[in-house]
Amino acid sequence: MASVTNWIEHLTTDVDAATEGVQVADIYPMVGTEWMWLTVAIVFWLWFHVSTGAGEAEEQQKLARKRPGANDYKKNITEW
């Protein structure tokens, strides 16, 4: 899981940066599983739109059926 287990060892690893690149430059956990995280994130993102969009429409339809007047909200102004 851990991409780095020893900072001193990691940062002092003797590599030729010009030919080998920076040694394990990406230090976040589970390097190599980025596609999995992206897939989960996209599913969550799509679900969010569908779910909240449907919820908003339902709530507004309910309110529309009640047909409050333009000034009815004034009865609900709290004093606290």
Next chain:
Amino acid sequence: MTDGLGALTTIFTEFYYWITVVLMFLIHVGFCMYEVGASRYKHHQHTLMKNTLLIPLVTVTWFFFGWWIYWAFPTGPGLAPSIMNESAALITDESLFSAKWYVATSNLMAVNLGDHISGVFWAAFLLFSWTAASIVSGAIIERITTFAFGILAIAIGSVFWTIDAAWGWHFDGWMLKLLGYHDAYASGVIHAIAGGFALGVLAVLGPRIGKFSSSGEPRNIGPRNPWLVTIGLFLIYTGFWGFYAACNIPIFDLGPEYGMEGTTFFTATSIYVTPTTLSGITFNFLMSLSGGLLAGYWVSKGDPFWTYSGGLAGIITASAGNDLYHPLQAMLIASVGTYIAYKMHYWVERRFKIDDAVGAVAVHGYAGVVGLIICGFVLWGYPSSGYSVGSMWVGTDYAPINPLGMFIGAIIMFGVLGFLPGWILAKILHGAGKLRIPREVEIAGLDYNIMESARKDERTVG
């Protein structure tokens, strides 16, 4: 980052942009205050929530694909060859500035000891994205569904403004090369496009109930809370200063880049790597703010809402060339843009029954367009980009700044990438019945249920 100077430059640049991100966050705070202040009591909380949700929606999509678009699209594609690989295709090759490195799964889009700056740049551009979406948000308050606004915010914030930034801001952008487009602080790249997009949405969305009389006369629905509007706009001014900073490269050695043999010339530059100074843009920012405030006060006969908005319109008008203008030019250009924006707002309102609740189309859209056109004349003949000189990319010509190129650029920003996508998307959402809230809800107030619930809680608690 192995030598002292290199490390200092990298870390200073990283920190500089990081600070601009913090400052630019104030733009969003300001927009939230401004919109809530402009909306009526029964819509307050939904107005605020709509603008708050913009943050995660645009941020996540900017991570998914927005940043990739910026790096992939400078060539059009198909409009002008890249100076990196001489291909007019999307830039997705192995080159240093390729979009390949900015896909959501790239190891540069994370904590990476080999890259200290990508995330900070990503965030600076993201804050521009929020701004673009926020501009649209204000115009359409009190009658759009949060769902529809979310889709539109993603479209303008993570797609269309990104394309225009790739075309008109990126060092490889085809508009720089072919048109001589120059827009140092985003008169067009952010403001004209967002204003145009808002107008496209408004044309489909329609006015708030009661905005126009039965005979078609517009009625004024003034801001409910002028103080909130005032503070909001002052915060936007403050954040806008951070935006100006973010549009610069703070420290750059032009000597070797411009092919000046043996010369070291450290300076701040515009986003186009043309020299400017933080001193100069400080003059210009404040003088254009002042020109806008003066013109706004004068043309609106002292109306506070339009005076503050005039300050913003003034900066926006002068922004395209504020890297080079004289401060007095900046002030006068700002005044002209503010005057035109104000007049256009009321003409469009009457003529086309457009209800722009906060004047966003005028302040950002019309002022931005005017600013681009004026810039084409005042900076006529200047190099549009630092890449057109010296040794950066030998053999590649960029058109100089010119009136026709800037005029076409204004049409692209406001019309092609702004109005048109806004109108089409709004039509689609309208056709799906998702664009506008039910009439009964608009009359009752978007916050009716929240307020009713709070009132019940109050009675229960006693």
